[in-house]
Amino acid sequence: MNFEDSAAEAAYRKQVSAWLAEHAPAWSTAGARRDSEAEIVRLARGWQACKAAAGYVGITWPCEVGGQGGNAIQQVIFSQEEARHRVATMPFQVGMGMCIPTVYSFASHAVAQRYVGPAMRGEEIWCQLFSEPAAGSDLAGIRTRALRDGDRWIVNGQKVWTSWAHHSDYGLLLVRSDAGLPKHKGLTMFYVDMRAPGVDVRQIRGMTGETDFNEVFFTDVVIPDSQRLGDVGQGWKVAMTTLMHERFAIGRPADAPSVDELVALARSVRSSEQTLLDNAAVREAIAGFYVRDAGLDFIRMRVQTSLSKGRAPGPEASVLKLVMAKTRQDIGAFAMDLLESGAIRDTDSTPLDGFRYYQLFAPGLRIAGGTDEILRNIIAERVLGLPPDLRVDRDLPFNALK
Ligand SMILES: Cc1cc2nc3c(=O)[nH]c(=O)nc-3n(C[C@H](O)[C@H](O)[C@H](O)COP(=O)(O)OP(=O)(O)OC[C@H]3O[C@@H](n4cnc5c(N)ncnc54)[C@H](O)[C@@H]3O)c2cc1C
DSSP states (O other), X not given: OOSSOOHHHHXXXXXXHHHHHHHGGGGBOSXXXXXXXXXXXXXXXXXXXXXXXXXXXXXXXXXXXXXXXXXXXXXXXXXXHHTTSOBOOHHHHHIIIIIHHHHHHHSOHHHHHHHHHHHHTTSSOEEEEOOBTTBSSSGGGOOOEXXXXXXEEEEEEEEEOOTTGGGOSEEEEEEESOTXXXXXXXXXXXXXXXXXXXXXXEEEOOTTXXXXXXXXXXXXXXXXXXXXXXXXXXXXXXXXXXXXGXXXXXXXXXXXXXXXXXXXXXXXXXXXXXEGGGSHHHHHHHHHHHHHHHHHHHHHHHHHHHHHTTOOOOTHHHHHHHHHHHHHHHHHHHHHHHTTOOSOOOOOOTTHHHHHHHHHHHHHHTTTTSOHHHHHHHHHHHTSOOOOOOOTTTTSBGGGOO
16 A cells, blocks of 8 residues: 555646646635535536646546546546535536546447537536436346337336436436346446436435435437447446446545544533533544544555556445445534534534534435445455355346346
8 A cells, every 4th residue: 555646646746736726716616505506507617617628627538539548546636636625516526427438438439529528618417317216226127118119219217316417418328128138138328318308307305405316207208329328238338337437436525524623613612611622522432533534544545556556446445435424424413412403404604514414415425326235245245255145136037027
């Protein structure tokens, strides 16, 4: 494990941080909790265009499609440095992180040329239409179906939890094209125009009060075969390419309250003659969070070292995500205990608002990109060598499953 950047990485970090110090403030936001959604989208578009003009979008993407031809560690360094600034990136994270790399990997050069540039410059937003009411962890169980009709497909079904679909121009859509095959084999991937007739996007309000999730209904939506990504029946392989690109997300969320902020909070609250920080039980609990965060930093360095050496990170990325999300939720809950408060949103103060927000937001972190239980299964199988989950339905035709 490396604790320091290599000379080349340090030079890149210096260049990036100088550029960010000059340009990021112009696009900074008060944060997800205080800007309106329209303002976040406006700022995110501007920031995306600014980064694209400077060559900081598509850092790992091939030069032929307009990317920078860089390596994974450069992307990680840019993301780490960018996270030090309050810039809006949310509406573009799914598109840049997962959808566009899938498009240029599986579409013709002409199609890639059409879509990569506008997405890079913040002109078009993309979403990921994978999860369904009965298929999340078991993604291969999706039921949205596509029937072939000459050189077009007719799609019917429902997706759910689609982040930012209501602002999206295009979506990456996984469908079942042959229910007579085993579940992983009858899938096909398309990209879809989110304004096509028959696409109905309905917002869902989460417990943080935000409405960036959606249900998306498809009723007789016509998709030309030219919008297929990969071969018919190869949708699982294409989907795995999409999900592989999630691996660069190795930091803690930029706006998550830190242990230092927890210390400041405990110092600011008085109980009789003392502050809460003078209480031994409070100090012990905060020390526990500090130890967990220090452990996370070391695992993060292991992941980063793998990327730096050109290797894909192994199961340590699962450990990182599992512990990080639970720690953020626990810190939020502990802050509420200190304040003898609940998670109801009633003030706009900092850092209190950040803790309260994270207590409500972190359960989602523990679900998105692999639930706690799925990550534990990965760790059990790949690290501890325990027997794999039973997969009795793997070889049966999908339409024979009860
Ligand atoms: C913030 C957020 C953003 C998201 N954005 C998107 C998006 O943009 N596009 C998209 O397609 N989806 C998105 N999702 C959906 C996400 O991918 C799914 O919620 C996730 O895969 C879990 O699926 P599920 O909700 O159907 O739960 P299920 O898979 O039904 O799980 C229910 C419970 O059963 C447990 N469980 C399931 N299988 C096993 C098993 N084999 N062993 C042990 N326990 C198991 C799970 O851990 C969980 O506790 C998002 C989710 C969140 C929270």
